[in-house]
Structure formats: C-alpha cells, structure tokens
Amino acid sequence: MSKRLSRVALIALILLLFIAVFFLMRYVQNLLYSDVRINLTEVVTQNKDVVTSKLKVEVNNLDNVSKQLTDRLSQEGSADGNALKSAFLSYIRENPDPDLFIADGAGNAYFTDGSSVSVAGRKYFRLALEGVQNISDKTISRITGEEMFAISVPMYFKNQIIGTIQKQYTPEEMYNLCSLSLFSDQGSMYIINSQGYILIGSEQEEYNKESDNYFRSLYQKGNQEASRKLEQGIKNEQAGFMETTEDGERIFSAYTPVEEIHDWYLISSIPTSAVSPNANMVVKMFYVILCVVVGVLGVIMFVFLAYKNRQQANLRRIAFVDTVTGGNTFNKFTVDLQAALAANPEHPGYLMTFDVDNFKYVNNYYGFDVGDKILRHIYDKMAEQMKPGESLARISGDHFIVLLQEAAPERLNGMLKASMENDQGVMLYYTAGVYEIADPDESISLMVDKASAAAQVNKGMMRKEIAFYSVQFDEQMIESEQLKRSVEQALTNDEIVPFFQPKVNINTREIVGAEVLARWITREGRLRSPAEFIPLCEKTGLITELDMIIFEKTLAFLRMNLDEKVPCVPISINFSRLHLLDDGFFDKITRRIHQYNIPPELIEIELTESAIFDNHEIISEFTNQLHQYGLQISMDDFGSGYSSLNMLKDIPIDVLKIDRAFLEETSDSKKQRVILSAIAHMAKRLDIRVVVEGVETIENVNLMKEFGCYIAQGYYFAKPMDEESFGKIYKEGIL
Known part of the structure; x- marks a missing residue:
C-alpha cells in the first residue's frame, strides 16, 4: 500500500513538476517575447519618427x-x-x-x-x-x-x-524617402494604407494596388487572427504588436500610424531567427534536464535568466551595432543623445556631422573592402579622441555624427585630420558642420538637419573650415539656392559669355595676347558682376561647367579667326582648382582643342598661385602633360599670398602674371621697386614671360619700363570687352 502511495506520490510529483516546468517555460518565453515587443516597438517608433520627419x-x-x-x-x-x-x-x-x-x-x-x-x-x-x-x-x-x-x-x-x-x-524616389535599415537588414518594412494595400516595401519591388494587399497576404499564409487584429487596429488608428508565422517561422511585427501623413501606416517585422535563433533548442534542453534532475531547478532558472540577457544583448546588438565599423548605429546614438540631454539639460553640448568628400571614388577605385577598412579606421581614430560624455555613430555610407561637450575649432580640425590619415595611402578630405544644441527638447532629427545644413556651406570646397550653424543659415541657404538655380538657368540659356581683355606690348601697343573672362548677361541685357556668381560657382562645383563653356566658346572664337586667316595670338583661359581633382581634366581639354583643330601654342592654361601651391604634386605632373601637348601654363596673381621660389624651381611655369598690388603706392616705394626688379630679373633668367596686371596709369607703365617688363594688361590700355568688340581689334593686332 505504501509503495502504491509512493508511486502515486511520485507520479503526482512528476506531473506537478511537468506542469510547473510547462508554466515556468511559458512564463520565461513570454518574458523573452515581452522584451522583444518592447525593443521592437521602440525601434519602430524611432523609425516612424524618422520617416514622418523626412516626409514632413x-x-x-x-x-x-x-x-x-x-x-x-x-x-x-x-x-x-x-x-x-x-x-x-x-x-x-x-x-x-x-x-x-x-x-x-x-x-x-x-x-x-x-x-x-x-x-x-x-x-x-x-x-x-x-x-x-x-x-x-x-x-x-x-x-x-x-x-x-x-x-x-x-x-x-x-x-x-x-x-x-x-x-x-517616382516609386523609387518615395522608397528612398521612406526606407530605413531595420535590424541590420534582417527585418522588413512596409507602408500600407487603411485598406491594407502595400504602398512601399523594403524589397523595393513594384506593388500592384489591385492585388498586393497586406491583410490578404497574412490571411492566405494562415494568420487569420493576426490579419483581423491588424485590420481592426489600423481601422481605429492604433499602434500595436502581433505575432505571425510564415513557412513555419515565427515573425514579430509592430505597426503604427505614420503621424501627419494621411492614411499611411508603418509595419516593421523581424523573424525569431534574427532575435533568438537558438530559443527552441534551449527550451527543449531545459525540459529534458528538469525531467531528469529535479535538484538542478535553481541552476536551470539561472541559465534561463542568463539566456534572457544574452537574447536581449543580441537584439540590442542587431539594432545598435553598426555592421561596418563595429561601433554605434544611428539608432544607438539617438538613444544615447536622449539620455545625455536628459542628464545634462543645462549644457547639452554640440552635434557635429561630417562625411568624406568623394568617398564614392574611393569605393570605385580601391574597392569596397578598402572603403570599409577606411570607414572603420575613421570611426576608431575618432573614438580614441572622445571625452567622457561624448559619443559617435555612423549614420550611413561615409556620413558620421558626433556628440561633443567641447567644440573649439582647433580641437575639431585636429580630430578630423587625424581620423582622415590612414594606412591605405588614400588622401581623404572631409566636410563638417556643427550645431550648438540650444533646446534639449528640440527634435533630434531637426538638430541633425541643422548640423548638416552648416556642413553644406563648405561642400565642394578644397580648403575649408568647419562651419558652425547660425540662424542666418536658413536665409542664406534659401538665397544661395535661388542664386544657384539662376546660375544653372543662365548656363542652360547661354547667358554666360566670354569677355576678352588684351595683353599689350607697352612699347609698340601691339596685342600680344588676351585673357578670356566669364561674364553674365541676363536676358534683359543686364551685366551681372562676376563677384555675384563666381564664388557661388566655386562653392557648388558649377565652376567646372562654367569654365568648360567659356573654354569652348574661346576655341570657337579662335577657329573663326583662323578660318578668316587672321594672325592669331595666344589667349589665356582661367580654370578653377576643382578641375585638378578630375583625373580626366587633361583629356577633356585636349579633346576639345583637337575637335576645333586649334594649334596648341594659341592656348594658355591659367591657374591661380594658390591653386598651384595647394596642389603641388598634381600640378607638376599636369604641367608636364601640357608641355608635351604644346600648351602653355600661366600663374595668375603671383605674389598675392603663397609665393614660393622653390615652387617656381620645381614647376616649369611659362608665364608669370604679377599681381596689381605691386603697382600700388606704398609707404616704402624703394622696397617695392627692389622686389619688382628682382621678380622681373628672376623671370628673365628662368625664361619665364612676365605679364603685369592692373596697369591703370601712365605711372604704372613707366614703372614697368624701368624694370624691363613689357607686357601689360589693364584699364590703361583696354577694359574687358565682348567678343564682337574684341574681334575687331584682334584682327587689327594693335591698339
């Protein structure tokens, strides 16, 4: 009898154990899925805010x-x-x-x-x-x-x-506005309307409004209850969470209305394989262990709790660890920024965004493996320089964002320059903008936009300083954008035309050359000053297109005069330093010269002294190419800032254009005369022709004669003139 009771008791104990284990495991699984729900909902809410902000x-x-x-x-x-x-x-x-x-x-x-x-x-x-x-x-x-x-x-x-x-x-443009990386691309994202029709999906496929219905798709895959729940939740404009199965795999999904966008709803999903790939196996293992060894129940609970923490860490890693740099994702940065602002509202700090100029070239030329190594190197070097309370993340591509407690320009420039140095032998340049956080309650996306807006001020410039955001930026950006569009329209409408200023032999008044200059004549006939549009073109990169237009018009002018048997003299053409970043620049100009069949000796390529100084190695090779082709190179604005005798030694300049500042009256005219005499003598010994710019008075002419300079360019002889006016004196060959 006692054995029978013992057996019953043992069976009862085993049954109770199985029941306890069953409910315990269900409870633990619910804890795991609850954490998944919370984390997924947070990520979806953040993504919804980003999508809403971009669409707004x-x-x-x-x-x-x-x-x-x-x-x-x-x-x-x-x-x-x-x-x-x-x-x-x-x-x-x-x-x-x-x-x-x-x-x-x-x-x-x-x-x-x-x-x-x-x-x-x-x-x-x-x-x-x-x-x-x-x-x-x-x-x-x-x-x-x-x-x-x-x-x-x-x-x-x-x-x-x-x-x-x-x-x-287009569908592709709307997809680019709304798409976000979800769980390192292991998840999926859809935007649907209240009827369930798919508007945009993370697969970027073409969706047919008449057939691609998210409700119907769930229903057909055996998720009838989830389909009804989702349809009812969207009908009531509610956010929610649901679990579905697809091809035997469990899927977690969160849905929410896209605020301020009429009849749009965001659904984000992730499979259990991405969140907890080993969950089922671990659960079975614990069932076996608990059935065999009752005494290890406490150990099992400990292991489950440890597994719960690992799964939570896995989910956080997927959402918050960048797959390229191994550092923070933008989602993680957003969470850290919110915590930092809440902890220190009195001194919220600064946001700096920066990116690598022309990084697409690095990927295309060196390969994506080298590109990824450079991005990891930039992240690591920047992270080494972070102070307590500061954080860093890669937003996407080569775009980074930093939260800083102290933002002195010297510190920031040093940090960025150190980060751009790498072992791959790739020369990198950066563009950066800083926004001082004024209101901790301000939208994070707006803060990032303001830092990015500051960075855009220097975009495309070769030598740049870090730009700091100010309230005037919005007005300046609007004004600059309007002027940029006007310049683009002017280029399209052929309103940018060449003006020519002769170079004259001061002894014989013969025209020995000319410089071509860009001028903007509007459709109304108004002549707009170069100061209005040339700096903007330099900043936006439009200067390269403008230079090539003036270059081609000059070639056409020379071709017309050659056809008329006019004895032509060389014309110098200005080119921006931005052309030097283009490996195909030399081929572009020589191809056009060949197209118009212009003798190379009639073309003089003119670069500023600062452009030559900043690109010493590139210019040296470029000058050799020009000379081999028969072209000449001229250094403009000599003596205006970066003069280097060593540079003249290394780079075979053909023409030296002395800046007008040497002709201006000074308190020590004796020194002025000594310097001018030395330059003229040095150029003659180096077999470099000298052109003096800004010659406006007879005194300037007499000063030139005194020191053996015979080619002048300036208002004393002729102002820049349109092609028709210049064509007449060009044919005569004398002023």
Missing part, C-alpha cells in the same frame, strides 16, 4: 511653394484660373522643377511643360481641396502613364482655397 520636410517645402504662388497672386490681385496658371509658370521659370503641377478649384491640372489634364477625380486633389495636406497612394500619371506618388497641399487666397499644388515622385 517634403510637405513643408511644397507648402512654402504654395505660399510663394499665392503671394504672387496677391500682388496681381486676381486668383482666377488664368492668373493661377500664369503665376505657376512664372515661378517654374525661376525655379525649374518638372515634378511640380497645380490644379484649380475645378480640378484642371497644369504641368510645367504646358500640358493640362483633369484631376478632379483624384483623391489627393479632393483631400487638399478640403484643406488636408496629404500624400497619395501609388497611382498612374495621366501625363506619362507611369506609376507615381503625389504630395498635395491646398493653396489659399484671401483665406479661401482656390486650388492645390502637387509634387510627384
């Missing part, structure tokens, strides 16, 4: 265009269909954007190419006409027949909605 910027930009158009209508005093169309076309001429179009209150849409269709039946138009800024579902353009998305905002005139303005985006 596009909506706000379009709203600003709407306000500019209505301002024009206010000036005209009319808002009928013709006035609206006229204001739109006028704006487009000044700010070309082929993706913009407007619609009047009746739904008549007008496009930049002059075409028009009715969009009265389009949902995005009707919503905007009701005062709702919105982004459409994917639809078909009635002009091109291609798929597109449209952002639509209302246009107000005297507090009345008179029409709408839209900007269209």
